[in-house]
Amino acid sequence: MYYTPTRIINLLFKCLLSLSLLSTYSNAGKMKIVEEPNTFGLNNPFLAQGSRLQPRVTPGPVSGPAHIQRLAGKCFSYIESTYKYEFCPFHNITQHEQSFRWNAYSGILGIWQEWEIVNNTFLAMWMREGDACGNKNRQTKVILTCGGSNKLAQVSEPTTCVYSVTFETPLVCHPHSLLVYPTLNDKLQKEWDEAEQAYYDDLITKQGYNNLLREIFEDAGFLKTQKVEKPNTTTTLKKHDSLQKCNEDARKQSEEIHRLQALLTQHNIPYDSKPGESGHYYSCTRSVMVCSVLTCLNSSLCEQISQRVH
Numbered sequence: 001m002y003y004t005p006t007r008i009i010n011l012l013f014k015c016l017l018s019l020s021l022l023s024t025y026s027n028a029g030k031m032k033i034v035e036e037p038n039t040f041g042l043n044n045p046f047l048a049q050g051s052r053l054q055p056r057v058t059p060g061p062v063s064g065p066a067h068i069q070r071l072a073g074k075c076f077s078y079i080e081s082t083y084k085y086e087f088c089p090f091h092n093i094t095q096h097e098q099s100f101r102w103n104a105y106s107g108i109l110g111i112w113q114e115w116e117i118v119n120n121t122f123l124a125m126w127m128r129e130g131d132a133c134g135n136k137n138r139q140t141k142v143i144l145t146c147g148g149s150n151k152l153a154q155v156s157e158p159t160t161c162v163y164s165v166t167f168e169t170p171l172v173c174h175p176h177s178l179l180v181y182p183t184l185n186d187k188l189q190k191e192w193d194e195a196e197q198a199y200y201d202d203l204i205t206k207q208g209y210n211n212l213l214r215e216i217f218e219d220a221g222f223l224k225t226q227k228v229e230k231p232n233t234t235t236t237l238k239k240h241d242s243l244q245k246c247n248e249d250a251r252k253q254s255e256e257i258h259r260l261q262a263l264l265t266q267h268n269i270p271y272d273s274k275p276g277e278s279g280h281y282y283s284c285t286r287s288v289m290v291c292s293v294l295t296c297l298n299s300s301l302c303e304q305i306s307q308r309v310h
C-alpha cells in the first residue's frame, strides 16, 4: 500500500454549544439573593432563636444518596464551650452564643448549597452564603464520617469565617454508602462511561474529563451550576442537527483515527501523536461540545470532518 507523506492538518476550533433546553433547566436552579440586613449581633431576646435570622438565599435541592436524603428536615445540635451549633442537613447551619447578654451572637454559618465530590465519593456538604464576614459570607464544610449515632462531633474554623464541621452518622459506615456513580440515572451513568472511555482512549485530557464529570454532577443537582457566559451559538446550532448526531460523528471519527493509527503502526510509518499536545481530541458531549486541536492522519478524513463542522 502506498501512503503520501501524511498531510497533517490541524483544525483548531472551539465551539461551545449550549442547548437552549439546558439553559432553561439551569435557570431553574438559580438562587434568588435577597438583600436583607443580616442580624449579626442584633439579638432580640423577645424573639425565639432562629426566627430573627434572615437567610440570604434559599437552600439548594436535596440531593445525593437516598439514605442520606432522609436526614432532610432534621436538625442536630452540639454545644462547645459557650456556643451551640445547630446543623439541619440540606437546610442550614447556625451558631448561637449561650449567654443572656442582650447582644449575644446568633448567626447563620451557611445555607445548604452543594456537595463536595472527590474521587467518585460524596465527601462533604457545603453550606454557604451565611452571615456577612467582612466582604465575604460565612461558609461551612460539613464532613460526613462514620459514627454510632447521628451527631455533630467537631467544629473548627480553619480559615476566618470558613468553618469545618464533622457530622457522625451510621448512614455512611458502609464503604459504598457515599459513592456517586450509583446515585446517577441511566443517562448520566452512560455519559460518565463515555467520558471514562474517551479519557482512557486519550481522546480527552484529564482536565477535559474533569469538566465532563463536573457537568454530569451539575445535571444531577449535586453541584451548583457554574455555567459560564454562553457564546452566541445560534449559528453553531444549525450545523449540528442534533447532539446525538454530533456524538455519533465523534465516535466514528475516533474509530477512523484508531484504524489509521493501527495501519501506520503496522507499516512502521511514524506519525505524530502526542496526546495532550498535538494528539487528536474531539468530543461532543451534551450541551458543551469540546472541539479542540484535531490532528488528522488522513487528509480525506480531515476534509470530511472539516466539511461537517464548518
Ligand SMILES: *[C@@H]1O[C@H](CO)[C@@H](O)[C@H](O)[C@H]1NC(C)=O
Pocket: 050, 053, 054, 055, 073, 074, 075, 088, 091, 092, 093, 094, 108
Ligand atoms: C434552618 O433549618 C431549619 C430546619 O429546616 C428551619 O426550621 C429553620 O427555620 C432554618 N433557619 C434558618 C435561619 O434558615
Ligand SMILES: *[C@@H]1O[C@H](CO)[C@@H](O)[C@H](O)[C@H]1NC(C)=O
Pocket: 119
Ligand atoms: C479513590 O477511590 C478508590 C476506590 O474507591 C481508591 O482505591 C483510591 O485510592 C482513591 N484515590 C484517592 C486519590 O483518594
Ligand SMILES: *[C@@H]1O[C@H](CO)[C@@H](O)[C@H](O)[C@H]1NC(C)=O
Pocket: 232, 233, 234
Ligand atoms: C447572536 O447572533 C444572532 C444572529 O447572528 C443575533 O441576532 C444576536 O443579536 C446575537 N446575540 C448576541 C448576544 O450577540
Ligand SMILES: *[C@@H]1O[C@H](CO)[C@@H](O)[C@H](O)[C@H]1NC(C)=O
Pocket: 003, 256, 260, 263, 298, 299, 300, 301
Ligand atoms: C482515508 O479516509 C478515507 C475516508 O474514510 C478512506 O476512504 C481512505 O481509504 C483513507 N486512506 C487511508 C490511507 O487509510
